[in-house]
Amino acid sequence: MSLIQLQGISRVYGSGPAAVHALRPTDLSVEEGTFVAIFGASGSGKSTMLNMLGLLDEPTSGNYLLEGRNVAKLSDADRSDIRCRKIGIIFQSFNLFSHFSILENVCMPMRFAGVPRHEMHERAAELLDRVGLGSRLAHSPSQLSGGQCQRVAIARALANRPAVLLADEPTGNLDEKTGDEIIGIFHELVAEGHTVVMVTHNAEYEKEVQRIIELHDGNVVRQ
Amino acid sequence: MSFFYNIESTWLSLKHHAFRSLLAMLGVVLGVAAVVGMLAVSEGARVESIERIQRQGVDNIILHSEEPQANQTGGETIYFYGITREDIDHFRTVFDNVKKVVPIVELRKTIYANGKPTDVILMGAAPEFLALSRSKNADPRGRWISESDGALASQVCSVGVDAARQLFGLEDPLGKTVSVYGATFEVVGLIENPLKSKLAGKYDINNLVYVNYETLLSIFNRDALNVEADYVYVQVENLAYLKNTADRVRTYLNETHELPDYTISVPYELLLAEQATQRIFSVVMGSIAAISLLVGGIGIMNIMLANIYERTKEIGTLRALGAQRRTILTQFLFEAVTLTGLGGILGVLIGFLIAVLIKYTAGMPTIVTPGSVIVALAVSILTGIIFGTNPAWKAANLSPIEALRR
Incomplete structure (x- = not known):
C-alpha cells in the first residue's frame, strides 16, 4: 500500500466560464521512504498540489488516501488533527514565530498534539541538536541565519513524527551552498525512512531526488 | 492547548x-x-x-414653631405663636403610635457665668430629651434634669460638655451657677452626645444648657417667651406607621392653627x-x-x-x-x-x-x-x-x- 494515493483529485476555483482549473483530475501515489520533487513553472498547479497534500485546502473532487484512510472530505477539526500528527510542513520563508525561542518554535506542534511539557522540551532539544543547533535553544529566530532558520523549521516539522514531510520551495530564500545543505538533511531523513515531498522550480534538484512529478497548467505531465 | x-x-x-x-x-x-x-x-x-x-432620629417627627410673616397676618404683629401646650397634650393623650412627646423651648436671653456674658444658649427641655437624643450623663457625680425638678420648679440645670468649657473653662462646672434674665440656676449635671448630633438639626447638643421645660415655663412668662415650645419631638412607636402619624399631626395642626406658625420635618421622609x-x-x-x-x-x-x-x-x-x-x-x-x-x-x-x-x-x-x-x-x-x-x-x-x- 502506498503512503499517499490521490484518486482523481482536482481543484477548481470559481464556477461557470470563469472557473479556473488549478488542478485537473489527477491520479498519483507516493511510496513510503522516497524523496519526491514536484516541478513546475509558476501557475502550473504545484502549490495547489502541495495544499492538497498538506490538507490546507479541500479538493473539488476525488479521494486522498493517506496511510489508507480517505482524508479528502473531513471536518476542519479532523483535518487540523491530521495536519498536526501526520504532516510536517516546511515553508520557503521559514514561518518561524519571531517572539518565541527556537525551542518554543519546535515545541509548537507538540503543544497542539497535547504532548506533556517535559517530554515536549526533551524532544525539541533532541531535534534541534540533530539539525546542529543544540547549543542555541534559547536563541530567537532573528539571531539566526536563513539556513539555520530552515533547520529549525525542519526540526519543527519533524516534532510529531509525521508520516510525510512537505517542503514548499525550501531553498528558495537560501544561497546555493546553504540550499544544498538543506537538501543534504532531506537525504539523511529519507535514508532513515522518512518520506519527503518537495515543491521546487529549480531543475538542478532533478538529479537529487528519487522521483519527479512535473506539472503544467494543472496537468501532471511526468511522473 | x-x-x-x-x-x-x-x-x-x-x-x-x-x-x-x-x-x-x-x-x-x-x-x-x-x-x-x-x-x-x-x-x-x-x-x-x-x-x-439618622442623627436626628429616624423615628421622630420634629415640629418647629415659626413666627408668622407680616404678609400672612395682614400687617399685624403677632406676639404669641407656635406649637402650644394644648397641642402637646393632645399628641400625648389622643394620638396612638406616639411613644414620647418631647417639647423644647429656647430662652433667647444671654447666660452669665462668673458674672460674664456668654454665647451659650439655654433650653427648657422635657427630661425624656436625654434618651431621645441618645446623649448620656458625662459625670458620675452629677445628674440629668428630672421630672421632679419640673414639679418643684427647682432652679437647676444640666450642661453639655462643650457648653461647660465655654462657661467655666477648665473649672469643675458641678455646683457652679449661671444666671439668665434675673434667674439663677445651679449646675447639677454634665451631659455628652457622642454622635455630636444637633438639636432640630440646628444647635450642637453638647453646647447647650438644659433646664426642665416645666421649670422654665413657670419661671419665665410671656415677657421672656413668645412660644410655649420652639421644637417638639414626636417619637413614634412603630416606624411602619410613621407616615400615617405624620399625616395626622399635619392635619391636626392645619385644623387648629389659623396661621402657618409651625413647620414639620420628618427625618425618615428626608431619608x-x-x-x-x-x-x-x-x-x-x-x-x-x-x-x-x-x-x-x-x-x-x-x-x-x-x-x-x-x-x-x-x-x-x-x-x-x-x-x-x-x-x-x-x-x-x-x-x-x-x-x-x-x-x-x-x-x-x-x-x-x-x-x-x-x-x-x-x-x-x-x-x-x-x-x-x-x-x-x-x-x-x-x-x-x-x-x-x-x-x-x-x-x-x-x-x-x-x-x-x-
Whole structure:
C-alpha cells in the first residue's frame, strides 16, 4: 500500500466560464521512504498540489488516501488533527514565530498534539541538536541565519513524527551552498525512512531526488 | 492547548506591542477609574447624608414653631405663636403610635457665668430629651434634669460638655451657677452626645444648657417667651406607621392653627427622599460607566482586529502546523480579556487614587466599596469577552491558505 494515493483529485476555483482549473483530475501515489520533487513553472498547479497534500485546502473532487484512510472530505477539526500528527510542513520563508525561542518554535506542534511539557522540551532539544543547533535553544529566530532558520523549521516539522514531510520551495530564500545543505538533511531523513515531498522550480534538484512529478497548467505531465 | 501557553503567548504579544496595548487599554482604564472614583464620591455623600439624617432620629417627627410673616397676618404683629401646650397634650393623650412627646423651648436671653456674658444658649427641655437624643450623663457625680425638678420648679440645670468649657473653662462646672434674665440656676449635671448630633438639626447638643421645660415655663412668662415650645419631638412607636402619624399631626395642626406658625420635618421622609435621589444618581453613573466601557470595548476590538490583520501569516502557520480553530479563538479571546482585565485593575488603582485625591483636596468624604471594585472588574472582563469575540472568531475562521499567502 502506498503512503499517499490521490484518486482523481482536482481543484477548481470559481464556477461557470470563469472557473479556473488549478488542478485537473489527477491520479498519483507516493511510496513510503522516497524523496519526491514536484516541478513546475509558476501557475502550473504545484502549490495547489502541495495544499492538497498538506490538507490546507479541500479538493473539488476525488479521494486522498493517506496511510489508507480517505482524508479528502473531513471536518476542519479532523483535518487540523491530521495536519498536526501526520504532516510536517516546511515553508520557503521559514514561518518561524519571531517572539518565541527556537525551542518554543519546535515545541509548537507538540503543544497542539497535547504532548506533556517535559517530554515536549526533551524532544525539541533532541531535534534541534540533530539539525546542529543544540547549543542555541534559547536563541530567537532573528539571531539566526536563513539556513539555520530552515533547520529549525525542519526540526519543527519533524516534532510529531509525521508520516510525510512537505517542503514548499525550501531553498528558495537560501544561497546555493546553504540550499544544498538543506537538501543534504532531506537525504539523511529519507535514508532513515522518512518520506519527503518537495515543491521546487529549480531543475538542478532533478538529479537529487528519487522521483519527479512535473506539472503544467494543472496537468501532471511526468511522473 | 495549555492555559500556560495562552499566558505565555499573550504576554509575548503584549510585550511586543507594549505601547499599542497600553493605548488600547486606555479606554477601559479611564472608564473603570471614572466609575470607581465617582461611585466612591456618591457612596461617601450617601453615607454622610444618611448619617446626618439618622442623627436626628429616624423615628421622630420634629415640629418647629415659626413666627408668622407680616404678609400672612395682614400687617399685624403677632406676639404669641407656635406649637402650644394644648397641642402637646393632645399628641400625648389622643394620638396612638406616639411613644414620647418631647417639647423644647429656647430662652433667647444671654447666660452669665462668673458674672460674664456668654454665647451659650439655654433650653427648657422635657427630661425624656436625654434618651431621645441618645446623649448620656458625662459625670458620675452629677445628674440629668428630672421630672421632679419640673414639679418643684427647682432652679437647676444640666450642661453639655462643650457648653461647660465655654462657661467655666477648665473649672469643675458641678455646683457652679449661671444666671439668665434675673434667674439663677445651679449646675447639677454634665451631659455628652457622642454622635455630636444637633438639636432640630440646628444647635450642637453638647453646647447647650438644659433646664426642665416645666421649670422654665413657670419661671419665665410671656415677657421672656413668645412660644410655649420652639421644637417638639414626636417619637413614634412603630416606624411602619410613621407616615400615617405624620399625616395626622399635619392635619391636626392645619385644623387648629389659623396661621402657618409651625413647620414639620420628618427625618425618615428626608431619608427616603435622599435614597431616591441616590438611586437616580446611581442610574446616571451606571449609564456613564456603560458608555465609557463601550468606548473602551470598541478600542479593544479595534486593536484586536489590527493585531489579527498583522498576524495573519502567523495564524496561517499555526493552522498549517495543526492548530484547531478553537485554539486560535481561545488565544485571541484570552488576549482581549487580558487587555481589559489589566485595564480594569489599572483603572481600579487609579480610581482609588482619584477617591483619595478628592477626599484630601476637595474635602468630600469618599468610600470605595468592595462591591464597586468587583463590579468594575467583572464588567471590564465582560467587555473583553464581548468585544474580543468577534476579532477572535475572525482569526479562527481565516482560511489557512489565504492566511499563509500574506
